[in-house]
Amino acid sequence: MVLFQILVFPGVIFLAVFGMFMEFVDRKVYARLQNRVGPPWFQPFADFIKLLGKEELIPEQANFRMFKLMPLFSFTSVATSFLYIPVWGTHSLLSFNGDVIVVLYLLTLPTLAFFIGGWYSTSLYARIGSVRTLTQLFAYEVPLFMGILASALLADTWSISEITLFYSRHPWYWASNIIGFAVSLVALLGKLEKVPFDIPEAETEIVAGAFTEYGGRHLAFFRLTLDIEMVVGCSLMAAVFLPFGLGFGMVWGFLVYLLKILFIVMLLSLARTLFARLRIDQMIVFCWKYLAPVALIQLLVNLLLKGVLVQ
Amino acid sequence: MHDTHKFKIPVGPQHPSLKEPESFSVALRGEKILGIDIRLGYNHRGIEKACEERSYIQDLYLIERVCGICSHSHSTCFVQAVEEIAKVEVPQRALYIRTLIGELERIHSHFLWLGIAGHEIGFDTLLMYAWRDREIVMDLLAALSGNRVNYGINTIGGVRRDIKKEEIKEILKGMDTLEERTLYYIKIATEEVTMIKRLSGVGKLSKKEALRLGAVGPTARASGINRDVRKDDPYAAYAEVSFKVITDDHCDVYARAVVRLKELLESFSIIRQILEKMPEGPVAVKVPRKIPSGEAFSRYEAPRGEDVHYVKSNGSEMPERVKIRAPTLANVQAVKRMLEDRFLADLPIVVAAIDPCFSCTDRMVEIDQIDSGERRVLVWQELRDFSIEWHRKNGIDFSRLNKKLKLRK
Secondary structure (H helix, E strand, O other), X not given: OHHHHHHOOOOHHHHHHHHHHHHHHHHHHHHHHOOXXXXXXXXXXXXXXXXXXOOXXXXXXXXXXXXXXXXXXXXXXXXXXXXXOOOOOXXXXXXXXXXXXXXXXXXXHHHHHHHHHXXXXXXXXXXXXXXXXXXXXXXXXXXXXXXXXXXXXXXXXXXXXXXXXXXXXXXXXXXXXXXXXXXXXXXHHHHOOOOOOOHHHOHHHHOOHXXXXXXXXXXXXXXXXXXXXXXXXXXXXXXXXXXXXXOOHHHHHHHHHHHHHHHHHHHHHHHHXXXXXXXXXXXXXXXHHHHHHHHHHHHHHHHHHHHHHHX | OOOOOEEEEEEOOOOOOOOOXXXXXXXXXXXXXXXXXXXXXXXXXXXXXXXXXXXXXXXXXXXXXXXXXXXXXXXXXXXXHHHHHHOOOOOHHHHHHHHHHHHHHHHHHHHHHHHHHHHHOOXXXXXXXXXXXXXHHHHHHHHHHOOOOOOOOEXXXXXXXXXXXXXXXXXXXXXXXXXXXXXXXXXXXXXXXXXXXXXXXXXXXXXXXXXXXXXXXXXXXXXXXXXXXXXXXXXXOHHHOOOOOOXXXXXXXXXXXXXXXXXXXXXXXXXXXXXXXXXXXXXXXXXXXXXXOEEEXXXXXXXXXXXXXXXXXXXXXXXXXXXXXXXXXXXXXXXXXXXXXXXXXXXXHHHHHOOOOHHHHXXXXXXXXXXXOOOOOOOHHHHHXXXXXXXXHOOOOOHHHHHHHHHHO
């Protein structure tokens, strides 16, 4: 049973299919907003299968082991992190006090894997891209952590399941986390390397950034990682910030969950449509000058609220 | 390399930000640009030489293919020079039609540029919108001339197609839609935060520098230089219409975008005036195949700047010499200056901001060997032998395959 849960539902296979479906939703919404037709529903699957069948090319000077290992490494870490997030109801597959930190770190690992993979592929574009990946990580990571942990502070627990449980018991407390939701959404854009924060893979500057030398199944797994990262990131946000409709049982609960994820993915696509790509220096200034202080305000609000509640 | 933070990356000849092959070798320290080397010569087609071996009418079609976007500019420029040598009086209606097509071409070129600029700064929505609206003017051009890019409407002594009444209505309708859209894009360019952040202050070129480096067209006008051939040396029907020369004092990429967008509004007004004032009459006069000997120099304000053609005739059916100076050649020198102390992220948009057309600009570069002063030209056979030898050294040998192919024949 546990094996089934890990491998099929809500484990790897479900995640892969769901991630690719969400990629389709993202691409379709993006296209419709830009007045285009957009891809058919099976496009992400077709892309994945096509990449799997392609020839494996590794640069001569690249570090073979690292080059091949990084896609798998990043894929496993995001797939693992999903096990700690409640999908419907308030129970996740695995849970312990402190798993919110673990999930956030497991979500950071792919970024690190992109960096290492790009660095060891020894292409100049990839090197610039991987350095940008890491620079960007330092900008969005702190606001993201502050945004999500602020809600954990109010719930007085470090477990995602218990955070969800707390907010479903006190339904109106979610309203205090709206700032945190906005901050995390912006930071998530940075994490997923989407416009306006797609600086690490800015096509017109450095080709494909860290992925420049990747192709075939390695690239397929990197792209799958990004899809799953999007789903996991959105699920985390849904679990922490949108604690509605959790008591409906499995089928209806899952539909409500789907709606929440669709909502967040559409917000991401909207941001992608509306903005131009920032420069890396502008991005860092934006994150530290505006995003981090706003996240701090959220932290303060929750601290004050907690003081009032305790009394 | 001693300084490990310093390195060179190649942007081009093949790179996603370039639409045509061109080499920019960028020296970087981190994200900062230290220096940049620009190399032309990947797209040389020998059009000037080819012109000398064809008749004037054939040359017209060849010259139209110098550039895909400003094809009408090149052909009009050439035709003006030839007509000057032959002392042909071109009918008024033909001049009006040339002006009309020229302005429609400017609109399509500026919309194209807007889309590319959006793409270079990662704003793909603008690309999709601008190119969607560009279809309106492309359809109009197709309806007027039969083609979307190489219109083939010029001929020596006039134009080849007349304009019908119904077409005038269609054009006016298209202009109204486009004007509305242009006003919307001006609003976006001047209000959207991320776009302003990426454009303003980037690629500075002061008025003095622009004059020194000989910038032309919107690039010069965005540096506050009031220079426009349509106004300074009116050709076709430009002397009879009223329009403003748009200039801007910001001297950066933002100014170049604003200048182009505002020029669009001027183009709409020019087209309306042209259609209103268009005189009746024939659209072409007959010109003998042989052009009397002489030489002429012709200027034309292409969408990208001043286009210059020189034609020398020796009294035969074919020109003795044709010389083309496309606007990009005048502007490309300024790119190096614009990129001083900028970031790598600014490179694509700064290069795109001069609206480069590298295949028009490209020319053969002959390099003297510095130590011996010796000149050497490799002919095709030598190049072929060299490449076969190079591949053989690297373990790829086609001689067996060649034998097989010969046997099969």
